[in-house]
Amino acid sequence: MAELLRAAGFFDLRGAAPFVVAAAVAMYFLVEQLSYLRKKGPLPGPSLVVPFLGSAVRMIRDPTGFWDAQAARARESGAGLAADFLFGRFIVFVRDSELSHRVFANVRPDAFHLIGHPFGKRLFGDHNLIYMFGEDHKDLRRRITPNFTPRALSTYAAIQQRVILAHLRRWLDQSAATGEAMPIRVPCRDMNLETSQTVFVGSYLSEKARERFAKDYALFNLGLMSVPVDLPGFAFRRARLAVARLVRTLGECARKSKARMRAGGEPECLVDYWMQETLREMDEAAAAGRPPPAHTGDEEFGGFLFDFLFAAQDASTSSLCWAVSALDSHPDVLARVRAEVAAAWSPESGKPITAEKIQGMRYTQAVAREVVRHRPPATLVPHVAGEAFQLTEWYAVPKGAMVFPSVYESSFQGFASPDAFDPERFFSEARREDVACKRNFLAFGAGAHQCVGQRYALNHLVLFLALFVSVADFRRDGTPGCDEPVYMPTIVPRDGCAVYMEQRCRTFPSF
Template identity: 75%
Template sequence: MAAESLSGFLDIRTAAPFLVAAVAFYFLVEQLSYHRKKGPLPGPPLVVPFLGSVAHMIRDPTAFWDGQAARAKKSGAGLAVDFLVGRFIVFIRDSELSQRVFANVRPDAFHLIGHPFGKKLFGDHNLIYMFGEDHKDLRRRIAPNFTPRALSTYAALQQRVILAHLRRWLDRSAAEGGRAFPIRVPCRDMNLETSQTVFAGPYLDAEARRRFEGDYKLFNVGLMALPVDLPGFAFRRARQGVARLVRTLGECARESKARMRAGGEPECLVDYWMQDTLREIEEAAAAGRPPPAHSAHVVPLLGRVGAGLPPGGAGPRARRGGRRVVAGVGRAHHRGEDPGDAAVAREVVRHRPPATLVPHIAGEPFQLTEWYTVPKGAIVFPSVYESSFQGFPEAEAFDPERFFCESRREDVAFKRNFLAFGAGPHQCLGQRYALNHLVLFMALFVSVVEFRRERTPGCDDPVYMPTIVPKDGCAVYLKQRCAKFPSF
């Protein structure tokens, strides 16, 4: 036994130099590869093997991305690079370079991914991963869900849900003696219920909504977790939650199709979708063509409007704008038409774009500038947040007049810097719905609630959750403004 133990020890001692040499060789190769891809761009001089800066990004994502922006600005290149979990990344601060990425989403250039490991979360056949005619065709089929008639239907549903949640917030404030409390999570819950109601309406019962809420929370946690697809990890739970969400929404679509076939009137988004789907099926049958392929791509649309960003940037101007909008709670379907109130909503989104980064993967090497080519496989991060503060006069100021005053028309002059909804062929289809929702929320909020922001050191510093939110969760003091709370 002693001889065998000694032999094993000698084997380890003999193998150790080779192991050290292999690790050193791997480290050297990785550093050389990183520097070859990095070129003249600013970035860390050395990277941790495989992991790169992922620990920093997860520990403090705000500081990590602020550092990328600072390097990109200081260098004057508008670009910065780093290394995350085996992937070379390029951060894009410059608006025109971001526009180049958005305009070149195609198989031989950039692939929109929504999240560095989004395909595992959203599925390979999601709308955001489609190209060319297939992508155009599906967007054409989705477009009828956001016509003025459809948006009017949704506004009535949105009003009912928003008022119900405002009532709960006021009741909570009264029960807690009027103390300030953070409304980030209540806003997220309100937006989630609004999305459920607008998208799936009568097809989700109370139990289905409860499960939906739980799975959607798992999805949001997974967006910020390490991409470890193993049992017990948040990323795996997020994948399982998304699979259940897809099944739930698929069942809603089947029920809706049956009701629309029976002549029912549309009551929610999926009804408008299925109504148009049935029309296409009937037209194909009449022309002797096979029925068109249809997929349930509801989850990403729900995700965009259900993330739960509190209206932390609006302040007194939002109150003034909201009062202009509200001419009676029963006229919810007319809200959003006043250009002044639309300007307030647009400035909120410009000043604090919820999704600050829109990751893409370079499917092939792409010459982004005259002197730099993005290498194949790199993940590029156009920053819509940084673009929002370029070009606009006094960009740090919250000033809705920039989108309202005819003599300024900054929405036209600096259109290429307003990238909160993306640009190019994958620009967000639901942006009108999102802006209408924000206008409607502000209108109702400032009409029925007296509010005051609780000011604490650093309270407005943005943190990633995964959309940006105020550091304190947007803590406010609330009390009822009107003598009689509106009915809903």
């Protein structure tokens, strides 16, 4: 019998190899499908998913449509949640504001881990504020506080205005030369990169280093939106290597600042304020015979500064574009902003707008906050469930799931006529929607990881608004669909916010 079976090929696996492989692949697909369905439970979402990729192709091709579909499922089901599958990862989309708060409030090793980007740990490196927990994170944030005092913000405001005006001059010159509408998304990004570099590390970054810095940051931006293949020749690998270079460069800036502050220099940029306070605490520890405070190495500072840069760069670019778009489509708002700024500052004054006058521009401040509410730049804040977490009475997020609280969806919950652009909601003493709807205003996050630089970010937007409306007359190139949001990686107008511009003031500001 054995000889007959052998002759029939039952013991010859060479011919059966393709069938074995096919069976193994089919088993993998089945296990993956069953695992997805088990994790999905009662949540709305696709019943069948493409093996490994899931909905990744649609997400890459049309991120706006993909996330809109998640929101629609969560809204129409009444669950406030939706499920899907991306690159082998089970994901949970969170639309409900209170459930988003539950995620933000439970960032800890046994609950949710803030990651900032689905593959951020690999991309950003180890020394990053967003990956820290508990007392370690709390202590570092405490030591960051001196970077955003009124005195520090006043120092930054003068720098911000010089950089903004230099770029506005170039925009106006280009517009005058071409007579064509200029998409300002990329110019805004370049302006913000120079602003961040100058505010954060000042003169410690040479012109040559700035050129390399800009190239590396462009590589990083491309990697953010690419397929996460960490192999030579792929955008993700180039981005990861660029981040490592950027961190080293920023770490060298921290080293130079420490030396200058140790020599008694006055703070001229953010890293100076940070190093001044750090040196004081290091000296106190040394005098008491204690080891230096944690996270005071130059490379660690480089990682933290890159975290600041990432937070300030693309989010600010998004907000500036949406602000210009909103002012163009709301001439009454534009007129009020111009009148308020003109009452406080003139381009012909030869002086920058002071910190006190910035705070006095209450309506312009309200416009800035409404821009951020109406079009929150970072629409989603990715987290990973370190352990299973009971998010609702009826659903527990499984361990390892990627969770996406939607800041964008929260921004349209609770507010009166939420789809309307209406700065009065933040200005009117009678309405006070900033108080009544505070828990839905999540553009800067919430909980322990709430954006530590939000005052700086709003000041930057206010200063841009004040300077732009004072020196430029402008109008949008209103092509069909130009203001549809697209991900780049934060949301921006589809046409890059193309505007016609000409100089408005008699004398362009110089100080």
